[in-house]
Amino acid sequence: MDWLNNIPRIPIGDAIDYAITLFSDNFSFLTKAFSDVVESGIAILIQGLMFFPPWVLILAFTALAWFLSRKRSVMLLTLIGLFLIWNMKLWGPMVSTLALVLVSTVIAMIIGLPLGIFAALSQRAYGVIMPILDVMQTMPAFVYLIPAIPLFGLGPVGAIFSTVIFSMPPAIRLTCLGIRQVPIELVEAADSFGSTRRQKLIKLQLPMATPTIMAGINQTIMLALSMVVIAAMIGAKGLGGEVWKAIQRLEPSRGFEAGIAIVIVAMILDRIMQRVGGKQTGATSQ
Secondary structure, eight states: OGGGGGSOOOOHHHHHHHHHHHHHHHOHHHHHHHHHHHHHHHHHHHHHHHHSOHHHHHHHHHHHHHHHHOOHHHHHHHHHHHHHHHHTTOHHHHHHHHHHHHHHHHHHHHHHHHHHHHHHHOHHHHHHHHHHHHHHHHSOGGGGHHHHHHHHOSSHHHHHHHHHHHHHHHHHHHHHHHHHTSOHHHHHHHHHTTOOHHHHIIIIIHHHHHHHHHHHHHHHHHHHHHHHHHGGGGTOOSHHHHHHHHHHHTOHHHHHHHHHHHHHHHHHHHHHHHHHHHHHHHHHHO
């Protein structure tokens, strides 16, 4: 079996290096434009949130949680959780993390929803997109940090790039699933009334798929939050940066405090999105 050792090495890594170098050399104007837009968006969002005193934002977020969820437990979780984060002197990092998550989620949904709709309506697109999603969802999270550095350098833009790639698959997959799960009887009824493909999508399939799409958005937010923390390794600030500094300085107490703050933010976002998704389910069933 010595002949097996003589088989030439398949240059997969070399091809990836070549592709990244080719893109960064020939499309640097795209990465620069993306960096400028994202950096401006993050700066405006953080400055806008930090303009108000923490107690004002705590009350505002609590009122928003009540308005979206209509659940007293979610309102109390938001109030007590945000107060605890402020008390641990982690308000600034929390705002930075929230801004990174919001920007990453918005970009992921802008890309993911159309791809999910395309995969649902085209069997050929479905056959191409789903295997790619399988690879993206099984790839270790740290791998997504590697192309971010040569393309965007260290900092929040590279963190958002890797976060978008990591968190986007649920948005695509569940959007596609929600549309494909619309009962065929309803689609045939719409066809019998002469509905166009666009009318069926806007007036039937998307409204029926809304609860599933909301579940995809919830998963995207949770994955974005987890990846933003990991992306602290390439210069993303926020709560992940606090955890990374605690590891480097051997400060377990500070690291656990930042970890608790991350859990609080995740619980608040998850509970709110679950309630919003539940409302959409009720509205659809009616």
